[in-house]
Amino acid sequence: MKHFPIFLNVEARRIVVSGGGDAALAKLRLLLKTAAKITVFADDPAPEIVAWATDHRLTVVTRRLEPGDALCATLFYAANDNTAEDARVASLARADGALVNVVDTLDDSAFITPAIVDRDPVTVAIGTEGAAPVLARAIKRDLEDRLPATLGLLARIGKAFRPMAERLAPGRRRRAFWSDYYSNAGPRAAGQGADAVEAALVGLLDQHLAGTTGEGHVDFVGAGPGDPELLTLKARAALDTADVVLHDRLVAPEILELARREALLIETGKTGFGPAMPQAEIDRLIVAHARNGAHVVRLKSGDPGIFGRLDEEITACEAAGIAYRIVPGITAASAAAAALGQSQTQRGRNSSIRLLTGHDMQGFAEHDWRALARPNEVAAIYMGKRSVQFLQGRLMMFGADPATPVTFVENASRPDQRILGTTLGGMAEALAAAAFGGPVLTFLGLAPRAARTAADSFEKEIA
Secondary structure, eight states, rough: OOOOOOOOTTTTTTEEEEEEEEHHHHHHHTTTTTSSSSEEEEEOHHHHHHHHHHHTTSEEEEEEEOOTTTTTTEEEEEEOOOOHHHHHHHHHHHHHHHHEEEOOHHHHHHHHOOOEEEEEEEEEOOOOSOOOOOOHHHHHHHHHHOOOTTHHHHHHHHHHHHHHHHHHHHTTHHHHHHHIIIIIIHHHHHTOOOHHHHHHHHHHHHHHHHHHOOOOEEEEEEEEESGGGGGGGHHHHHHHOOOOEEETTOOHHHTTTTTTTTTTEOOOOOTTOOOOHHHHHHHHHHHHHHHHEEEEEEEEEEEETTOOOHHHHHHHHHHHHHHEEEOOOOHHHHHHHHTTTTOOSTTTBBBOOOOESETTTTOOOOHHHHHHHTOOOOEEEESSSSTHHHHHHHHHHTTOOTTTTTEEEETSSSTTOOEEEGGGGGGGHHHHHHHSSSOEEEEEEEOHHHHHHHHHHHHHOOO
């Protein structure tokens, strides 16, 4: 991030614009929405600029900018529609101590003006580091369609009401009140005008003051395989309102960034054979925070119901009388198969797929090896790195073909995803040579699509 976004207080402060043509007009239409004192320097200002000066909305000086003209300016815009003149006035303004923006010249600008969605006092600023202004404008249009015109009215009335709302205890109870206002009571009343909104606020506050502390609840949420774009809408909404998030170590940082900024984040570990919080302590924390009235999100990699010890945590909630819900996620097997360009089931090949774990609480996990060793069986093996030799030995002991395709997918769906295709006979050596550091999903019976296509072509040639 080269440009750090801030909201600058420009009330009664000086902003200077050099230029009187199209570039200056574009900036002034935005700057006139502020409470700044605006001065324009231009030999021949456009009629609109002259009209604004006549209406006392800004000051016009009908000459070129000279040394000292930008003194005490908070911001300065070089907008002359002339590269040489912009360079000259920018140099003068920098000497006067102003922050300078040269219109359409990113490298010479100390700041950039973002695309803005204005629902005063709600302001949304969109920046692309100057790389894609067309994209910024597209996002602006989308947000303008989504944000109701009454949003500014609700925000202004809400701001004036904040001292009254302080009668509610800070934290969760006060957040619940404001959430109710902006999501429900306020929008319903906004169509009837400001008086109706104010009356709705008073009534809503009385309801919340009369209520008792809300009961806590728990969401068991699947974070998916790692790509934040694979997070479900329901999971995103849960993170948006969470008070406490207990998350596995493998949950991607980009997903944790989506949690409400005030939420308490607690890492529980849960990497294979690595440091981890004891399950009993995780259960205790879930229950303790929920009993305190918090909305707890237990965030698990992939899908919470697949090798996630979900039942133990549900049992703890049920024993404590705490309400819960389960928000499924995309499991690693689905993301890994997509990365291979393969279907997990295929007519004429396999009508089922097995989801296996490489180890359990007793050590290496035992399975129905005879069934797994049959031709055309497909299995997705989780947590199989440490048990690769055990898996290889068991399958070959029960007659599996050493040429059976095996594929390892590390960090499925993430930017650093890696795919390694091999065979059952060479899987242990191939995995050791790859030295994968991240979580690995092992597919028995599936090869990357390109490799499978090449093998099919070779078999047709020799036939």
